[in-house]
Amino acid sequence: MPRGLGAAGQRTPDVVLAVDIGGTTVKGSVFVDGAEATAERVAPTCEGSSSSLDTVLAVLSTLDQSARSLGHEPTAIGAASPGFVDTRAGVVRGAVNLGWTELPLGSILATRFGVPAAVDHDARTAARAEMALRPDLRDFIFIPLGTGVSAAVVTAGEMVVGAHGQAGELGHMPVVPLGRACSCGELGCLEAYASASAVLTRYLTAGGSAGSAADVSRLVGEDRLAxxxxxxxxxxLAKAVVTLTAVLDTEEFIIGGGLAASGPILLDPLRRAVAEMLGWRSAPVISASRAGPRAGVLGAALLGRSAHLSSAHDDPGEQ
Ligand SMILES: [Zn+2]
Incomplete structure (x- = not known):
């Protein structure tokens, strides 16, 4: 029987429960054959290891019920998680903000909901959405600038995962010799300068008054401290982009996360700085995320869909 065909010869739709797990919220939606079938659900992430997992399970239970109320039985789960994620094993090796260490999230979700579950790093998951929107783009690096800074590296159309699943931890690239202390214990990391939390903290510490990094961005050009x-x-950020360009000859850098919303206030000076530092070669294209704030959920849907397809491929009953 062809894969995906039911007993009556009708194709069984892909019904993916997609969740984007963040430090402050868990977002999720149901996707049927790649199309979003429900409105997005958002729940605040509760603090604590078991509480944050409970939030994820509660959002997925709601999505499971929503899918069934629409007449669809879920076929897979796709989950985007922050931290160090071993995608092959489906294990979150460490997510400080969630209190997770060596959490076998993939098997927990698969057991609870009875469907294949795939878990990946949040930046790599979001980059899947960018890849789907730009299939022509084979060499790019997606950099979400949020509470922290990370990256997803795509070369020759393939996501780079690394030997330990930790490729793309761009936030801890040293960019300022003996610079500011970073949460990782080192000095001068990119994250200590270019994350949304670093921008806000540095502005407040310098004597400014703002409620968010977005507020600081709106003061650029009017306020000396900003x-x-x-x-x-x-x-x-320009130093990181230049270093990566020198190593990988990247075609395009796609900036996402909360700070990307500042648009040309960020991208214009970044393009200029990168061009100035790359006098010896052409500069890469620097653009804003096409998928925007929904990149995580959209990518999780693609992740879940691939988990369903590989599961069906492995199952002789569905060949
Ligand atoms: Zn660091």
Missing amino acids: DQVWSEAVQA
Whole structure:
């Protein structure tokens, strides 16, 4: 029987429960054959290891019920998680903000809901959405600038995972010699300058008054302190982009996450700084995320769909 065909000869749809797990919220939606079938559900992430897992399970239970109420039986789960994620094993090796260490999230979800479950790093998951929107783009690096900074590296159309599943931890690339202390214990990491939390903290510490990094971005050009903090963030990010370009000859850098919403206030000076530092070669294209804030959920849907297809491929009963 052809894969995906039921007993009556009708194709069984892919019904994916997709969740994007963040440090502050868990977002999820149901996708049927790649199309979103429900409105997005959002729940605040509860603090604590078991509580944050309970939040994820509660959102997925709601999605499971929503799918069934629409007449669809779920076929897979796709989950985007922050932290160090071993995609092949489906294990979150460590997610500080969630209190997770060596959490076998994939098997927990598969057992609870009775469907294949795939788990991947949040940046790599979001990059899947960018890949789907730009199938022509074979060499790019997706950099979400949020509470932290990470990256997804795609070369020759393939996602780079690395030997330990930790490729793309761009936030801890040293960009300022003996610079600011980073949460990882080192000095001068990119994340200590160009994350949304670093931008806000540095502005407040310098004597400014703002409620978010977005507020700081709106003060650029009007406020000397905002100009200084923003400029240092841009320079730090430019150094990372230049280093990666030198190593990988990347065609395009796609900037996502909360800070990407500042648009040309971030991208214009970043393009200029990168071009100035790359006098010896052409500069890569630097663009804003096409998928925007929904990249994580959209990517999780693609992740779940691939889990369903590989599961069906492995199951002789569905050949
Ligand atoms: Zn660091």
